[in-house]
Amino acid sequence: MSDQRFSVFAPGKTILFGEHFVVRGGQALAVPVSELGTTGKVSPAAELSFCCAADVAFVKRAFFTVCEAIGMAPPAIELDLETTLPIGAGLGSSASLAVALAEIALRLAERRPSEEEINQLAYRLEQLAHGAPSGVDNTVIAYRQPIVFKSRKEIRSLNLSAPLQLLIADTGVQASTAAVVAGVAQRATANSAWFADLLGQADALVDQAALALENAELERLGRLLNANHRLLVELGVSSSELDRLVEAALAAGAKGAKMTGAGAGGCMIALVDSEAGRSVGAALKAAGAVRLWSTQVDAVDPRGAQR
Numbered sequence: 001m002s003d004q005r006f007s008v009f010a011p012g013k014t015i016l017f018g019e020h021f022v023v024r025g026g027q028a029l030a031v032p033v034s035e036l037g038t039t040g041k042v043s044p045a046a047e048l049s050f051c052c053a054a055d056v057a058f059v060k061r062a063f064f065t066v067c068e069a070i071g072m073a074p075p076a077i078e079l080d081l082e083t084t085l086p087i088g089a090g091l092g093s094s095a096s097l098a099v100a101l102a103e104i105a106l107r108l109a110e111r112r113p114s115e116e117e118i119n120q121l122a123y124r125l126e127q128l129a130h131g132a133p134s135g136v137d138n139t140v141i142a143y144r145q146p147i148v149f150k151s152r153k154e155i156r157s158l159n160l161s162a163p164l165q166l167l168i169a170d171t172g173v174q175a176s177t178a179a180v181v182a183g184v185a186q187r188a189t190a191n192s193a194w195f196a197d198l199l200g201q202a203d204a205l206v207d208q209a210a211l212a213l214e215n216a217e218l219e220r221l222g223r224l225l226n227a228n229h230r231l232l233v234e235l236g237v238s239s240s241e242l243d244r245l246v247e248a249a250l251a252a253g254a255k256g257a258k259m260t261g262a263g264a265g266g267c268m269i270a271l272v273d274s275e276a277g278r279s280v281g282a283a284l285k286a287a288g289a290v291r292l293w294s295t296q297v298d299a300v301d302p303r304g305a306q307r
């Protein structure tokens, strides 16, 4: 029986730019959402047992997968998992669970895992959940800092020069990432010139947004978010509920707004300042948001990416 007792926390994430395009060769800009996340508590037990509100069968399968990947026999522990993230809503619930499980397994194997070790292992779980994910979600969560992600080998950390204040609103409509990604694949294959044009525009937005964040140009960042939302509408991954929330946020004074994550439901984000925050929040609720969160992404993480 293991005598280890510890807890881990993995945050959520939001993609500011480039979702979907990043699956097909583009880049994405993502930030952690530290106000929401997955908490995993490990305590000694006579045998392995799981206590979680999420899909226990998936959690078990995922935990056995990480144990096997690191060559560890499943330990005798009680694993208690809780999440404050909405499921299937674009805020990284599965990647957050993956990062938490990866860290737990590596710590139980008595390793002091690096962020990259956790990230690599978490990616395997994301494959289990979504097939062929880009890896942006587990990476931003494992590193807990804003990143520009091009591929699993091309990632750079982003130094924000001003904190970002975001409102996140949930349409309450759950969507399957794998299904939405498959729909994009079909449309991209059927009309490759159309998709290449959108991808070029999306990639340019990521470059401009990275500069805007590094230079604290928040008005500009807002306009870029709006442009990214329009591209996602054209890609066919937004929804009437998301569009309604985006319009409501802009009309109430948000600097910019867009859907985030896989789309077809789930969440949208609005860039606000302290003045507009309250009125934008009220407008989002009036326009149908079932849940609303406020998150601040802090300027400059001194750790920097280790790559």
Ligand code: MEV
Binding pocket: 015, 018, 019, 020, 021, 022, 023, 090, 092, 132, 133, 134, 135, 136, 137, 177, 181, 261, 262
């Ligand atoms: C989902 O959070 C982001 C997508 O781009 C999928 C992926 O990157 O694997 C839609």
